[in-house]
Amino acid sequence: MVMLHALDRKLLRDLWRLKAQSLAIALVLACGVAIFLTGLGMVRALEATLEDYYSRQNFAHVFASVRRAPLSVVQDVAEIDGVQTVEARVAGWVVLDLPGRAAPASGRVLSLPENGPLLNVPLLVDGRLPDPDAATEVAVTDRFARANGFSLGDRFSAIADGTRLDLQITGTLRSPEFIYTLPPGGLMPDDAGFGIIWMPERAAAATFGLTGAFNDLSVKLRRDARLAEVIDRVDAILAPWGGTGAHDRETQVSHSFIQAELNQLRSMSAVLPPIFFGIAAFLVNMVLGRIVALERAEIGLLKALGYRDSEIALHYLMLAVLVAAIGIGIGWGAGAWLSTGMSRLYARFFDFPWLVQPHDLDVYALAGLIGLISAGVGALRAAWVAARLAPAVAMAPPAPPSFRRGHMDRLARWLRLPQTAMMVLRGILRWPVRAAFTALGLSLGVSILVASNFMLDSLDAVIDTAFFKSNRQHATLVLAQEAGLDAVTDARHLPGVLAVEPQFDLPVTLHHGSRSKKLAITARMPGGDLARTLDVGNRHVPLPEKGIMLSEQLAAHLGVAPGDTVLVELSGTRSGEFHLPVAAVTRQYIGIGAYMQMDALAERLREGPRVTALNLWIDRAHLSELQAALKEMPMLATAVMLTDVRESFQDTISENVRINTVLFITISVLITVGVAYNGARIQLSERARELASLRILGFTRAEVSSILLGETAILALLAQPLGWAIGAWISWAMMAGFDSDLYRIPLVLTPANFANASLITLAAVTAAALLVRRRLDRADLVAVLKTRE
Amino acid sequence: MTRDIDTSATSNGSAETVFRTRGLTKVYGGNGTAEVRALDGVDLDLPEGELVVLLGPSGSGKSTLLNIIGGLDHATSGQAWFRDRELTKMTDRQLTRYRRDHVGFVFQFYNLVASLTARENVALVTDVAADPMDPDEALDLVGLSGRMDHFPAQLSGGEQQRVAIARAIAKRPGVLLCDEPTGALDSKTGTAVLAALEQVNARFGTTTLVITHNAGIRKMAHRVIRFHDGRVAEIEQNAHRVSASEIEW
Structure with missing residues (x-):
């Protein structure tokens, strides 16, 4: 049995006597510890997982898409200074007709190089990769397979540009490119409605008419590479083939969402815990200060008995340490529980093959140390006061707190405040x-x-x-290729469609001075009632007859205001450039945008109006007929049910x-x-x-x-x-x-x-x-x- | 040994009884712990207007009596009346009302509100009393007219106690109950405090009960009651009272 010193017994009894106050402080401290632990733990887990996953699976640094480029171009890109590996792929959108699912689903087809992919290497979860010579074998994302209840060997249909393909699943995969997957036009992952489909290179090229060519490029850089220069060089090389602009990881959907999450975690663990630690330190200061005041006589007695000042100071510090220990213990427990909950939440939205568990001992130790320091700092003043008390002074009663009269008194007298209110007021001012x-x-x-x-x-x-x-709009149909206005007429004949409004998305780079932005101009018919632009007061504002309308963020990025002019540089299949006046600024929260009237854009391009998407207003009573019809619709890349x-x-x-x-x-x-x-x-x-x-x-x-x-x-x-x-x-x-x-x-x-x-x-x-x-x-x-x- | 009080033998000869107790008993503890009979069947009649000194060793029951007739504590059995009202039947709320309207207390430790000046400490009471005197007047009575705007920390112990007395008398209480009012004071300041009590009693006829360990103080009383083991051991009346200033400490 351990013999406790009398002073230690006092410590434990004090703690018990103050249990409610101690617990209140401990819980505040526990919040800080738990959030710090969870925030920092998850940041480190995500960072470690990403780094590990990306490097093992050779996640690319630069991504580009192009209308159609011959494979010989790949060599040109490989020769750019700083490029380590280049891989060309065929990529395309397909509408999926899944057994047991009424609504059409969307798929992104990616080609699998014959000798296996070098970059963005998918990880086999189950089954095998499709045979390079097979025409109908595919591998799909593991989540897509599970969400739809697919087993190996199951079949489903994909409609590529109006051609129905009968595909068989040979394996399920996950990829560093698709840790977070958004369906086209979607805002949340949709595992059942959207899947990635890996198809052997030959079959994919045949499907999308790209034999001997590619339309998707991934580049891995050497450590010493200059990212911006490489991107410029890639753009220059791809421009003649309809390049729509290369970009780095920052705008790669999956990576950017994870980074956004990481940023949120980082700011949470930077902002919240200090608040809790600060409050806990203040509470310890307040409570211990009072205890030392109350125990004046005891402190005097202890000193008279021969206890050293340091022992007395340590005694009161230890009380704070015990309270902190309780808080840290609770915080560790709560933090472990929160981390588990967060990991589970991440597992729902992010598709990690493994998650490095955030239960790092050093993070626990750091959280505990910060908790101890907070309580210790809070206890310092009280411990110092206790140590400094001279025994003779300590054993005499303290002088009553001195109050002084001030301006507040005149005010209070003038207000005829009762004495009880004066007590309260002076207490605050004292x-x-x-x-x-x-x-x-x-x-x-x-x-x-x-x-x-x-x-x-x-x-x-x-x-x-x-x-x-x-x-x-109820739905948006994204077309696989540009079409003329007759696409509107065709769509109007689909079952259940009440109204159709066409939209044309044109990939461009907008320039203003030295600033530029790659994006698509969205052109619509004037007077459209489904997809509309809003002004900064969130009121509907019609598209300008002439000129271009920019979203606030885009206008700010380019440094333009209405009345200024932007230079439009065409990319993709078109080339050339022209100037446009900025007519208005519009407000939008999701994405950025540039908007024009269809005719105005067509005039600038010197061609007839083109259509790349159709916005629909639907009679819900005929939804199932419409869904069936969409599965057979030629030229449909994907249907977004808003x-x-x-x-x-x-x-x-x-x-x-x-x-x-x-x-x-x-x-x-x-x-x-x-x-x-x-x-x-x-x-x-x-x-x-x-x-x-x-x-x-x-x-x-x-x-x-x-x-x-x-x-x-x-x-x-x-x-x-x-x-x-x-x-x-x-x-x-x-x-x-x-x-x-x-x-x-x-x-x-x-x-x-x-x-x-x-x-x-x-x-x-x-x-x-x-x-x-x-x-x-x-x-x-x-x-x-x-x-x- | 308890003796009945001769109620006719009062200072002014025709006063009414202000406090009356019959078989008043207070027992602490019990239920397993040792029982302490702090008051053991006290019968007492105190006439209006007197200055009464309660003497007795610690634990003899004098403070317990003061607390019960002051409405601070409940008796275990027996009865106590203030004039025609039975205190022992009152609820906590009624006792609060009783204290507010009729009782002034003075304790050994002055118990002033540190954040209020002398005047404000008195006003604390006059604000809620039915027929109070002006706080300045009360402080003047105890000889503190020059220190009214001082905070307790700026006053000596005797001055603080006199503020406490001013606070107790400012509402013109029916009775003034003092528990060791000079216990924490030296002789000079103690004398000033006693003089203040004496003056209040003489001027307003406020029945004043003073508990003390200092037997010298008994000389200024109309009546001296000695307690022993929870009972009244002896009651004596002073034929010749001396003034506070003449009391030897």
Whole structure:
């Protein structure tokens, strides 16, 4: 049996006596530890997994697509300085007719080189790769196979440019190119509705009429390569063959989504944990400071008995360390649990072959160390005070805290404030730093809720804008090749189609001065009612008769405003360039865009109107007939059902809403209760005598409680506007952080958001205050007064 | 040994009874722990307007009596009346009301509110009392007219105690209950505090009960009650009272 020293016994008893306060602090600290652990752990796991996966499977650095280039061009690219490996592929879109699925699905066909791929090497999950000589054998993404219940040997149909192919699955794969997969036009992964199909090179080339040619290029660079120069050289080489512009990993869909997730994790683990550690340090400081004040006489006695100053200081530091240890323990547990949950969430959206588990001991140790340091820093002042107390002074009662009269007194007198209000006010002014930190702590609880509510409101606004104001069509048919306006007439004859609006997407590079952007100009008919452009006030704004309309982000990127001129450089099958005036700026949250009237664009190109996509308004009663017809439609690359996109987006978001709401309310309540409860407990301890005196003077319980809780109430109320402001700032920072070419979110801050945040935190403050009030009600008045402070 | 009080023998000869107790008993502990009978069947009648000193060793029951008749504690059995109202039947809420309207307390430790000035500490009471005196007047009575805007930290112990007395009397209480009011003071400041009590009693006729360990103080009382083992051991009346300033410490 271990013999505990008397001082250690005191330590353990103190901890037990302070269990509620200690737990409140420990939980705040635990939040910091858990989020730090999860954030940093997941960042490291994702980074390690990516690096490992990319290097093993030779993930390319540069990607390019081209209309049709002869294979001899590959050698030209390989000779560019800095290029290590080049691989040409055939790629194409197909409509899939899957057994047991009414709606047409989409597929992306990629060719498998005869001797096996060198770059973006897929990983065999099950079965085997298709025989290079077979015409109908394919391998598909593992997720696509599982989502559709396919086994090896199963067959399905693909319609490539109107030709129906009967394909047989020989194996399932996953690829570093498709860790995150978005269906064309989709916003969320759709495993059942979209799959990657690997086809032997010869069969793929035959299917898309590219024998002896390629339309997709991947390039792996040497370490010393200059990325921008290589991209320029590749563009120059491919331009004559209809190159649409090479790009690096940053705009590769899968990679960019993972990077966005990583950025979010990084900012979460950089912003949130310091808040929790800071609050925990403040709470430790406040509570230990009070304990040392209360134990003055004991400290004097211990010193008189011969304990050294360092032993006394260590004693109080150890109390903080014990509280921290509890918090760290809880934080480790919660962090491990959160990490597991996050890994599971990632497994749903990302297709990693393996995930390096984020249970690194050093991350745990680091989180624990930071937790210990926070508590230690918080305890320093109290430990220092305890160490510095001279025994003779310590054993005498402390001088009453000195108050001074100030400007506030004149104001209070003028306001005819009752004495009880003066007590509350002077309490706040006497310890302004403590009051400020308490208000700040409470406001952080508010701001976390404001920021989390903001995300939800903002996504609502995105959905509303993207689907109900802007892209109102039920479906979009993407054509495999450009067509004339007769495609509109054909589509109108499809069953269940009520309205058709054509769209022409033209790949270009927009230039303004030294700035440029590769994208597609979207041209539509004037007066279109399905896909519409919106102004910055989210109101429908018609396409300009002349000139081009740019999305805000694009205009900002190019540094242009209405009235300026941009240079349009054609790419793909067309070449040449012309100038266009910027007519207006439009607002959109998903992607970037440039818009024109169809006739205006056709005139510039000196050709008749062309169509690459059709937006449909559908009679839902005839949906199944339409779906069947689409499976047979020639020239269809893919059919995007926007109603499904909308639903899957909303489903995903509403699930995130649930997780977020629970998580952030928990976090906010822990902070709020931790700060409010400890604040009120210390008030109670400091004011016990005064409050007992007032009770004896005939003040009622309610009156006395109002003094005790008045300070907490005032600080909580002051914390609200501060919390709103901090929350608005965090929201703004999040909005800025999310801003990318893929998507951005609007700054939506509603009164309902602020009200919700305030209601929840004020309820938590009230609960904490009531807990303390219960202690006050139970206090023995006489006993308090008969003791010397 | 308890003796019945001769109620006719009061200072002014015709006063009514302000406190009356019958068989008043307070037992602490029980249920497994050792029982302590702090008050053991006390019968007492105290006339209006007197300055009464309660003497007795620690644990003899004098503070317990003060707490019960001051409405701070409940008796285990027996009855206690304030004028015609039975305190032992009152709820906590009614006792709060009773303290607010009728009782002034002074304790050994002054229990002033540190964040309020002397005047404001008094105003704390006058704000809620039915017929209070002006805080300035109350402080003047205890000789503190020059220190009204000082905070407790800026006052000496004796001054703080006099603020506590001013606070206790400012609502014109029916009774003033003092538990060791000079216990923490030296003789000079203690004398000033006693003089303040004496003046309040003489000027307003406020019945004043003073618990003390200092037997010298008994000389200023109308009546001295000695406690022993939870009972009233002896009651004596002072034929010749001396003023506070003459009391030897």
